[in-house]
Amino acid sequence: MKNNRILLHICCGPCAIYPIQILKREGFEVTGLYYNPNIHPLQEYIKRRDALKQVQDIYNINVIYKDDEYNPSTYLRQIVYRENNRCFYCYHIRLEKTISIARRGKFDYFTTTLLYSKFQKHETIKNLCIDLSKNKGIKFYYSDFREGWKIGIQESKKYDIYRQKYCGCIYSEFERYLNELKNK
Numbered sequence: 001m002k003n004n005r006i007l008l009h010i011c012c013g014p015c016a017i018y019p020i021q022i023l024k025r026e027g028f029e030v031t032g033l034y035y036n037p038n039i040h041p042l043q044e045y046i047k048r049r050d051a052l053k054q055v056q057d058i059y060n061i062n063v064i065y066k067d068d069e070y071n072p073s074t075y076l077r078q079i080v081y082r083e084n085n086r087c088f089y090c091y092h093i094r095l096e097k098t099i100s101i102a103r104r105g106k107f108d109y110f111t112t113t114l115l116y117s118k119f120q121k122h123e124t125i126k127n128l129c130i131d132l133s134k135n136k137g138i139k140f141y142y143s144d145f146r147e148g149w150k151i152g153i154q155e156s157k158k159y160d161i162y163r164q165k166y167c168g169c170i171y172s173e174f175e176r177y178l179n180e181l182k183n184k
């Protein structure tokens, strides 16, 4: 497994901690990719990006930041009128881009920190990775990163890394704070 290059799509700093640890332990040369046009608003995108920069320094990995491609319309164009299935399209946008960058960069493998979260649709993400990478000359590395859920939380608290309060998109932000409003 030594020296295999892997592109790790990263949704945020805390979710990246455990997958980075595992991939390094497996002997991968890890490069991160921060591409998340779903995140709303821009300030939140920046907060999460800066938290990832902390993680990057602590765990010593390279990260590609696609700030130049951060545009909420990339996400919203795919979601509007399909809100009931929005997570599927949200994963699709990010994984498709990851595979495209992995191919161009001649990586051997790709994977995603979305497989770390207990709150995401794990099987949907796994199946999408398999489907989207078929016949693309890039291998999907699957691991159930949820096994390290507690480790990621402990480490992010230890290093005081920003932990977000909602999944990312405008809909999840609305649901999160509406609940807070109702519970007041």
Ligand code: SF4
Pocket: 038, 086, 087, 088, 090, 091, 167, 168, 169, 170, 171, 172
């Ligand atoms: S809830 Fe999360 S995964 Fe689903 S569409 Fe919003 S940001 Fe994407």
